[in-house]
Amino acid sequence: MGMPYKTLNASMNKKAKHRVLVAGGAGFLGSHLCERLLRGGNTVICLDNFSTGRMENLHHLLRFDTFSFVRHDIVEPIDFAVDEIYNLACPASPLHYQADPVHTMMTSVLGALNLLELAAHYKARIFQASTSEIYGDPHVHPQPETYWGNVNSFGPRACYDEGKRSAETLFFSYHQQYGVDIRIGRIFNTYGPRMRTDDGRVVSNFIVQALKGEDITVYGDGSQTRSFCYVDDLIEGFFRLMNSPTSIQTPVNIGNPGEFTVSQLAEQVIAMTGSSSKIVYRTLPVDDPHQRKPDITVAERTLGWRPTVALTEGLKATIAYFEHQLAPVSKELAIVA
Template sequence: MSRTLVTGGAGFLCSSLCDRLLQDGHDLLCVDNFYTGSKRNIAHLIGNPYFELMRHDVTFPLYVEVDRLFNPACPASPVHYQNDPVQTTKTSVHGAINMLGLAKRRGARIPQASTSEVYGDPEIHPQEESYWGRVNPIGVRSCHDEGKRCAETLCFDYHRQHALDIKVVRIFNPYGPRMQPNDGRVVSNFIVQALRGEDITIYGDGSQTRSFCYVDDLIEAMVRTMETGPEFTGPANIGNPSQFTIRELAEKVVSLVGGRSRLLFQSLPSDDPRQRQPDIALAREALGGWQPTVPLDDGLRHTIAYFRELLHA
């Protein structure tokens, strides 16, 4: 039985990763400082003899016995990562140093969860891994974007210098149940506003595009990444290549919720990317033919049902 560590394990995405790893027979250590994670997301796992929860901040070293570790820990929504930008950068950079150091001591395999934000406001479309990105290094989003870029740098330097078995995946716009209602991400924003009968707030004219990937599809890719051989390091894009404008997303949410919310347009935030779409050819090849299977409408229905229950609990 593999002893596996997941950082940020009580978050929206990684709590589902914890579910999957336990189902697959891992002995699991979940680490979270609960800055953005929620005990509600992993409460159902308490009492499982193969699940252990530790409150810990990855900006501090961690000394545990593990064979494998996933390192996604970092605030991922603008509301959270801009609230304390210095801590956000420290989480990505110091967190990567500490987890890579742990992996080096243990000889452990380490998939690093990076982000599509390393591409910034891209000049090519769709984005492929060979593109170096267009990121503002001093903007309000740079604490997250540059922090993740530095974490990737550290991964590959540990790989070259210490032959560490790394895997880097760049996640594109995940959504699904267990998102926080106040996290500021566009999917949760639109759903919560629609369920409350409020106007839907769109920043800019709504023509900017995103590629939304349902949580189950992303977890499948992350699990497959862990099982690849040492010859595969990435970085690899994992996401859904189907792209939608923000306005199209808002209209879908209003239609599925069935309310009368109107669309309210406001100024576009600084450095907000105009387009986002992954080229997933590398992931499809390296991860055994993996590709997303959940259409946006179906994923939105599941997510709306979750928020409907949460808001009326």
């Protein structure tokens, strides 16, 4: 059954700053956010259905008396009296969100609707983890928040792209119609410890392949670009956006504007891991964006936020994490009585 976990404790610490609900809290980003909120003195209720989240991401948080976990799918309504809500619940890699496109769409739309209803009822501030994918394969570079995007509503990525676009519309509509205090962060490529080894996104794929000595798979000719934000920087952006004293009801890009080609990333991972892996090229997937780089002018001006972790520094920490994840279990620990 794995390590037991605490369920919701209705009599949680009343001295905590805020009572915060984190949907998708057992995931890569969600677990880092829960940790940041707990260290800030908040009471945290973590929701997750474990579609991609993992209990092992939360083990170190169980020592906090102000932390509770509830297994729940936000497609179904839920009722907790809270001050703040962070909605991070949705598979974020193409490998996982394309596995069940209908549920991905339902999570983005029905899940957002249920959490917005909760926010409206308790007058809670609510944060939506949106995505740079709403820009699609962009015709504008870098991408500012004012760009409407170039998204294929019938493509294999549409369940995620259009789901997140629809969620933004719901957030705006609840603010406009019911006065809900909303915050929307558009996340660009993010990496770091607690990513799954089977995550399917470019940083984790390259690191895992390099550590295993396998060929590193580059889709397309490798000239497509990405901007990689380390998880600590991203969570700081979330925190500043949510806690800004100035009402920000429009989306804000949160990402690192440093731009690299996919081939450059592959070469850097090989060099940093000392791997003998070779780069092999495969056909570019349908609707895969050719350029991705955030314009973070709004975040800099309104939040005073800019990423500080260089790619080399972030990759070093991420590689160390995956080395530990892939390390063989010792024979003594593997013995089963």
